[in-house]
Amino acid sequence: MQSRPFSYLFSISYFGARYKGWAPQPNQPTVQRRLERVLRHVLGHEDFSLIGASRTDSGVSCIGGFVQVFLRDEVEMGLLLPQISEQLPQDIHLNSVKVVPSNFNLIQSVKQKTYRYYFSNSNLFHPFASSFLVNVLGSLDWGKMEQACKLFIGEHNFKGFCRPSENKSDYQREVLSARISSSSEFLGQFFPEEISYFEITGTGFLHHQVRMMMSAIWQIGKGEMELSEIEARFETPDKFEKLPPAPANGLVLWETILDNL
Numbered sequence: 001m002q003s004r005p006f007s008y009l010f011s012i013s014y015f016g017a018r019y020k021g022w023a024p025q026p027n028q029p030t031v032q033r034r035l036e037r038v039l040r041h042v043l044g045h046e047d048f049s050l051i052g053a054s055r056t057d058s059g060v061s062c063i064g065g066f067v068q069v070f071l072r073d074e075v076e077m078g079l080l081l082p083q084i085s086e087q088l089p090q091d092i093h094l095n096s097v098k099v100v101p102s103n104f105n106l107i108q109s110v111k112q113k114t115y116r117y118y119f120s121n122s123n124l125f126h127p128f129a130s131s132f133l134v135n136v137l138g139s140l141d142w143g144k145m146e147q148a149c150k151l152f153i154g155e156h157n158f159k160g161f162c163r164p165s166e167n168k169s170d171y172q173r174e175v176l177s178a179r180i181s182s183s184s185e186f187l188g189q190f191f192p193e194e195i196s197y198f199e200i201t202g203t204g205f206l207h208h209q210v211r212m213m214m215s216a217i218w219q220i221g222k223g224e225m226e227l228s229e230i231e232a233r234f235e236t237p238d239k240f241e242k243l244p245p246a247p248a249n250g251l252v253l254w255e256t257i258l259d260n261l
Contacts, residue, residue: 003072004047004048004049004070004071004072005072005102006070006071006072006073006074006075006099006102007068007069007070007071007099007100007101007102007104008068008069008071008077008097008098008099008100009066009067009068009097009098009099009100009104009106010066010067010068010069010094010095010096010097011064011065011066011094011095011096011097012035012052012062012065012066012067012092012093012094012095013062013063013064013065013092013093013095014031014061014062014065014091014092014093015061015091015092016031016056016058016059016060016061016062016248017059017061017091017131017249018091019031019034019058019059020058021055021056021057021058021059021060022052022054022055022056023052023055031052031056031092032050032052034088034089034092035050035067035088035092036050038084038087038088039069039084041087042080042083042084042087043071043075043080047071047072047073048069048070048071048072049069049070050067050068050069050070051067051068051106051107052065052066052067052068052106053065053066053067053068053106053107053110053256053258054110054113054253054256056253057207057208057211057248057251058248059247059248059249059251060248060251060252060253061251061252061253062252062253063252063253063254063255064114064253064254064255064256065253065256066106066256066258067094067106068100068104068106070102077097077099078097081094081096081097100261104260104261106258108260109258109259109260109261110204110256110257110258110259111203111257111258111259112176112201112202112203112256112257113201113202113203113204113205113253113255113256113257114199114200114201114253114254114255114256115199115200115201115205115210115251115252115253115254116197116198116199116251116252116254117134117197117198117199117210117211117214117246117250117251117252118132118133118134118183118185118186118195118196118197118250118252119133119134119135119136119195119196119197119198119214119218119246119250120133120134120135120136120191120192120194120195120196121135121136121137121138121140121194121196122135122192122193122194123137124192125192126189126190126191128190129186129190129191129192130249131249132186132191132249132250133186133191133195133249133250134246134247134249134250135192136218136221138222139222140218140221140222141220141221141222141223142180142221144220144221144227145180145217145218145220145221146179146180147220147227148216148217148220148221148227148230149178149179149180149198149200149217150178151227151230151231152175152178152200152213152230153175153176153177153178154174154175155172155173155174155175156172156173156175156234157171157172157234157235157237158171158172158173158206158209158234159171159237159238160233160234160237160238160240160243161206161209161212161213161216161233161237161243162206162207162208162209162212163206163207163208163212163242163245165207168206171206171237173202173203173204173205173206173209174202174203174204175200175201175202176201176202176203177199177200177201178198178199178200178201178213179198179199180196180197180198180199180217181196181197181199182194182195182196183195183196183197198210198213198214198217199254200213208245210251211245211246211247211248211251212243212244212245212246214246214250214251215243215244215245215246216229216230216243218246
């Protein structure tokens with residue numbers, strides 16, 4: 001049971017290029033560690049704890065995430081928010097804060113998440129754009145890539161599309177929607193004229209799942225994988241070689257929807 005009775009829910013955005021993911025790691029810069037450091041400075045003590053709604057990987061960014069902070073004593077967190085934001089680096093931003101009941105559980109309240117993976121298919125790709133998207137060389141069959149997206153929708157065993165763990169036995173996950181769309185988020189002289197993103201919404205995701213799905217979609221688009229392999233990986237994931245995950249820099253946690261609020 002949480003011993004700190006006062007609870008605050010922050011919405012958070014961050015650019016993940018400089019961080020080794022969300023969760024703390026020894027001698028590594030992570031988003032959670034940087035946030036904890038600023039909270040210690042602003043609050044003037046270490047008597048707090050926090051949890052994030054998502055444990056994003058190294059290099060992955062976030063537009064719509066949440067953090068829950070627990071305190072032993074009540075504070076006017078809304079008044080402290082500008083001070084916290086001022087102390088945070090510019091690649092981490094707390095967008096808002098609200099008081100939530102002490103029994104509110106952020107992890108259990110996540111109803112669904114949406115990720116976007118940004119990529120281009122250009123012969124002229126500027127290095128400055130590589131912080132935000134991945135360029136895929138060669139001809140792509142966009143029709144087959146769209147078909148691949150549709151095959152992912154539904155509840156499946158995604159063991160063949162993630163990094164398995166010895167401590168995990170349940171690889172069933174539900175994908176609510178998956179599609180490829182044109183992007184208008186990135187404009188300017190350093191970006192390709194045509195940028196796309198793979199958008200996927202689900203109730204939860206496994207380690208490297210979205211990045212491996214993106215990798216499979218590209219392979220199908222290049223003719224290096226058959227569409228039938230997607231369903232075959234659902235049925236017999238251990239018979240296939242592990243997919244290489246797509247690079248982290250194209251992936252963004254776009255939206256997190258919470259229940260019980």
